Amino acid sequence: MKKFIQLSLLTLALSPAILTSELVNAHSMPQSVSPANADVYIISPADGATVKGTFTVTFGLKDMGVAPAGIEKKNTGHHHLLIDKDSLPAFDMPMGGDVKHFGGGQTQTTLTLPKGSHTLQLIMGDHHHIPHKPAVVSKKITITVE
Numbered sequence: 001m002k003k004f005i006q007l008s009l010l011t012l013a014l015s016p017a018i019l020t021s022e023l024v025n026a027h028s029m030p031q032s033v034s035p036a037n038a039d040v041y042i043i044s045p046a047d048g049a050t051v052k053g054t055f056t057v058t059f060g061l062k063d064m065g066v067a068p069a070g071i072e073k074k075n076t077g078h079h080h081l082l083i084d085k086d087s088l089p090a091f092d093m094p095m096g097g098d099v100k101h102f103g104g105g106q107t108q109t110t111l112t113l114p115k116g117s118h119t120l121q122l123i124m125g126d127h128h129h130i131p132h133k134p135a136v137v138s139k140k141i142t143i144t145v146e
Contacts, residue, residue: 031092034132035075038064040122047141054112055145057081059122061107064136069103070127077124077132078103083111084118088137094129101129113145 043058045051059079067076081100082088089095102109122138123131131137 029128029130031130031133032072032074032077032126034077034124034134034136035063038062038075038124038132038136040064040079040124040136040138042120042122042138042141045141045143047139048143050144050146053115053145054110056108056110057120058108059102059106061124064124066105066107067127068105069101069125069129072127077126077136078105079107080123080125080129081109082119082121082123082140083113085121088121088123088135089131091131091133091135095123095125095131099123101125103129115145117142117144119143 039062041060041062043060045055045057059081061079065073065076066078067073069078079102080089080095081102083100085098089099095101100109119140119142121140124136126132
């Protein structure tokens with residue numbers, strides 16, 4: 001009985017280390033490879049455009065296909081939109097809540113932003129929301145909302 005209790009206590013003591021190891025491994029998923037000439041871009045609005053408070057952003061993609069999140073298919077991914085971000089997300093982890101996810105395979109969205117200058121940029125994510133390798137990232141555009 002004493003050995004059973006000691007083993008139980010040892011298991012409880014090691015549980016956080018085991019859980020931490022499993023979480024680290026879950027974030028170490030391999031990156032999907034992007035096609036050599038893949039390119040993502042914003043079709044509209046144009047860089048430097050002035051738009052109303054509510055406007056449509058149309059996404060463009062070349063040499064790659066769109067697939068919903070959770071669907072693993074070679075040379076595909078789904079769009080993520082960065083609004084007013086100074087830096088890109090980590091390329092080796094799933095993108096978080098600080099980017100807008102279009103996991104349904106959407107190729108456009110309607111945004112409402114406050115008056116002023118804003119930046120928009122797209123990045124493709126694979127079936128796990130992880131950027132491809134190499135990352136497929138659009139040019140950052142600047143728009144003015146009136």
